[in-house]
Amino acid sequence: MKIVINPIYNLFILFLTLSFTSCEKDTPEIVEEQEVITTVTIEFKAADASSQTFKWQMDQANTQTITLKTNTPYEVSIAFLDESDPGNVKVITEEVAEEADEHQIFYEFSDVTVSYTSGESDALDSNNNPVFIHSIWTASSTGTGFARAYLIHEPTTKSSTTRNGFGGETDVAIDIPITIVD
């Protein structure tokens, strides 16, 4: 028995089917970005309770300058936010504190001399290393420069004095212009 197939006809039908199949795509959902850090705020609080806040926002010119006095301790608190949806701002700092072992905040200074130590209520990792979410800064001489704030993910070591020393991946690297006066 031989099955009779008209090749041209069949081909034609198949092509027609393929070409005219309704191929409208559904409107894609907007992706909810889950771990974007859009904003970093750093609050500097002096003993007299006066405070200055530096805010780095994605897609914006960030030009504020922080003025610090020499030999004066400042309570410095850093916060990481996801403001991609203004109606639903997520505070990522909490996540950083919870996963203290996988995170490290590190400050590096250019042309200014500032030292910092862990502050009150700072998060500590399982080996009691400070994460530096809260820190105390003291500037030793006058000058103009900037501080570079890093958030390091999965550092290879938790105690170092240079960015390279920590290893890991840089999640945040922003510069804060600083003027130090007497």
Added chain:
Amino acid sequence: MKRSVFRLLIFVVVITLKGSPILYGQSCNYSLKGNILDLHDQSPIFGALITIEGTTFFSQTDEFGTYNFENLCPGTYLFLIEHPQCDSLKRKITIRQNQVLNFKLEHHINELEEITVSDSKLEQITNSAQEARLNADQILEYSSKSLADALNTLSGVSVLRTGNSIAKPLIHGMYGSRVGIVSNGMRLRDQEWGADHAPNIDLNAFETIQVVKGAAALKYGGDTPGGIIVLAPAKKVLKDSLYGNTVLNMETNGRGGSISSRWVKTFKSGFYYSGQLTAKRFGDFQAPNYNLTNTGLQEGNLSFKLGSNRIVEGWEFNYSRFSNEVGILRAAHIGNIQDLATALASNIPLRVNPFTYDINAPKQQGTHQNIQISYFSTTKNQAKWKWEYSYQINQRKEFDVRRGTRSELAAIDLKLQTHALSGNYTWKKFENWKYEWGINSLLQDNFSNPNTGVKRLIPDHLKIELGSYILGVYKPNNMFSWDWGLRLDGVLIDALKYYDERDWIERGYADEFELFEIQDMGTQLLTNPKFNFLNIAGQTGVVFGFGKGFESNVSYILSQRAPNASELFSDGLHHSLATIEYGNLRLQKETIHKLLLGVSKTSDSFQTTISPYVSKAKNYIFIVPRGLEQTIRGAFPFWQYDATNALFFGIDLNADLDLSPELNFNWSASYTYAQDLEANLPLISIPPFNSTQKIKYTSNSKKWDLEIAHQRVSKQLRFPDNNFKFNTIKMGTIVPETVDISTPPESFNKLDMIFSLYLKRSKILKSYLKVMIKNITNNDYRDYLNRFRYYAAENGRNIQLQLNFIY
């Protein structure tokens, strides 16, 4: 007189019974046997089919060209002798006794046919264009490796790597969408656009792999100026048989191995089924001096086929599934350019952990499934119809190192579904002319899962392609042939993509592509980019034989390619390269002219091929650094797809010399030059000059052989300077630092060895053991074509034991 009346009677009966020769009451116990031989050299023709018209009787020749019919009734029959590579023969034969009859067939290469394999004879896909191929033994050797690794042994084919396990074939300096992969007669539709997307295919399922350099294989598409890689399964024979092979690999580097097994069951009726399974598992690979953390891989593939091939008519159902999980070098996951600079400054990867089989983020998971049906039928006048339909589902997931438990959640999750339908018709006109006409259509749907929590790299889109081609070959004699082909393709791309409203305006799309805007969602803008492309491709070439083994071919190829989804829409951060990549909606189709020349000389003990080529590209799409973008991770270089005019030329060389019956020497080399003619700069990722020399000793008894191969890859001196500077803080002050991502690594030498020992070589079972040592000297080197050369060296020494059973 009496006899002739009888004969006439038989004839009449035969006619009335419409050819049914079974005459009841007669003794039907005659036999007819003989050999089918090549008209020219009297060599036996294997696989020829002899049918008796109007009956169910048929026989197929074995490897000695022998056919056999039993239980024939006396009478006159019309015998039809056919072979895919021969002109058919019809003979009227009267049977009245047991007979021996030999037939001679005009044996020729069937240029337009799909590749078929008959023992050592391979058909060419194209006539005049350059082809290189790997046979079953060579494929087996690379059983535990990737397709690109296997092809790397061919001159003119290099490998673009991302780490150890992700490898893409690079032909004449081109890869990705410019290189097509054809398996079972259909183009593989995986996410081929990505430099770090290895082809989702298991080479163990195939018997031959052929590389056509340039877009000369027009039946598979006109958009692959680099070339086409055609993978073909074993040809089925028409006899009751069970055959296959099993290969087992154990390797020291990666402390893993693979097993792959294949079985084919064929029946005299033409019916066949086959199955194939492959499993691979490796832990972390090792560079000479350290562990390459998180580079393990696992892979599991299966396929099965069911079909019937009766030479004149056949069908096939094919299902295959490929799935793998590949770890990405942990040290290659970086946050910003300062991290990249640190990695570049270090001689060893910045994260080296002890060996493990675990695969953690960053990693890739790929699954590719193909369901395919095909049918062919030969018409009376030797013309042939073939239709194929395939449905391919490709799923690709990429996992990044993320905060919290999100590393478990894919950062890229793509599903690409492709329906493809093709039909072709081949026919002959006058003795020397052959034609093929065909039509291909494709409907492709890409879905990007929004639940990744990461902006889509590639948007949801539909792609529709409709193409038609016509090919012809004129071959008046064995010394000359002329072939040509023309192809026309329409490509429609219909995407739905969210653009950052600010980006949309910044790039000037708001004015130029206002029509694409659909809905304003606040900070995001939903757009519907739609593009149509009409592409032309053409090819023509001639082959001259000068006698004494001299042959020369010239071919010209025109190809046009529509930009792919990545080139148009790409939008995202590459963690391993610390770059942001942007697509470009303004891209036009790319046009490439290529001229290839080949000169070869073949004698009994010597064979050489010299193949230079030149190609000129208009609107050549490539990615270029466009500046630094300030992000919360610091300044990032951003790269954008753009087009330029480019010039390529190069040469592939090959020589093979039998120094004595035991000793064989083989040399191959290739050089590629590629220049961006607008910027007057070299193009990136072009293979440097490389050469491989092999010497092989085969023992007198042919029981064992030993091959030593030396590969030398020069330093690439032609590269674009894509270095950039960033400000780093050193000793309390800011210092500008250059990140050198451009300078290629030094040249290197690599020594490999293969020892093969035949354990058993009988008709039913062939078994051999191979000991392969790669990088014998444990040389610590980096490869310019490995995108992870910034982070780690290539693999160190590997000792591989391979056990083969062919049955």
